[in-house]
């Protein structure tokens with residue numbers, strides 16, 4: 517970057533568990549060291565970027581079959597530099613957090629780390645949020661895996677809080693974040709039974725009513741309004757709004773949809789908050805971007821998320837093929853350089869199968 521005066525991008529690629537996130541962290545440490553400022557200058561951009569890792573991992577990583585700390589989102593970190601090559605700002609962009617994990621788990625995987633951390637928090641926090649053993653929560657107990665070797669959730673909770681301090685998330689904001697996390701766990705424990713009206717639903721029993729009240733209190737909303745939003749659906753017509761009851765199965769689907777959207781918005785909010793605290797440099801001269809996305813994966817049961825993850829990886833692989841093999845070798849041919857052709861597996865047909873419009877119009 518300094519020598520040629522051109523911004524750079526680093527694509528870290530590989531299957532799930534290959535070591536992308538760990539390599540990215542080393543890359544970031546190296547760049548922070550090379551372009552960093554003296555520690556005496558206080559909380560620096562690079563320090564904040566490095567400390568954003570534990571925060572993002574707490575909310576965006578989970579144990580999967582392949583990796584105990586698997587990133588369930590894509591991340592592009594843009595380090596901005598001034599003309600002297602010092603880091604002057606940074607931006608973190610994230611992509612496609614795996615939402616289904618919030619309410620659906622398969623053995624032996626876990627939900628996002630933050631849920632277990634909060635259950636293992638100091639007793640005053642656990643009491644405040646009415647949490648406790650993760651085995652008591654539907655969003656966590658669909659899998660038998662609650663602990664991860666070498667990971668102490670109570671320590672991680674404190675470390676995450678500390679990292680949040682460093683990236684500029686205030687103590688009030690931290691409380692609000694964990695309130696939402698706890699609310700989602702209570703939301704998941706609301707079960708529904710048939711209501712009095714035909715095809716209607718209501719919280720199944722006192723336990724479900726307790727969790728509904730807790731979720732509403734933590735979300736800071738009216739519990740009746742929360743119940744209505746779960747058990748009813750409002751359909752807007754041109755002239756009026758029609759309220760329709762939902763049966764117990766539909767109410768449970770509605771509950772899960774709410775949990776997923778709230779969690780993904782919480783994640784986006786945290787990323788935005790980190791970005792505004794780190795600060796961008798609108799006058800930066802160069803940029804080094806580092807892209808770390810979730811790697812290829814294939815499970816016993818693969819959902820739409822795996823389809824999107826694998827397609828993204830195929831597209832990046834094609835970009836790599838294009839630049840490293842195809843364009844380079846075309847240039848050799850053009851310049852009549854004598855070289856032996858390097859064989860590579862071209863995955864263009866995989867991309868064509870999914871992206872080429874012709875296939876769909878033919879169908």
Ligand SMILES: Nc1ncnc2c1ncn2[C@@H]1O[C@H](COP(=O)(O)OP(=O)(O)OP(=O)(O)O)[C@@H](O)[C@H]1O
Nearest residue numbers: 531532533534535536537538583585586587810811
């Ligand atoms: N350089 C390294 N030194 C020590 N351990 C490593 C290193 N790289 C990877 N590991 C180990 O491998 C695990 C998986 O690495 P990492 O989380 O970086 O994979 P990944 O490619 O980012 O996977 P995913 O796509 O699932 O996020 C880490 O939790 C760590 O235990």
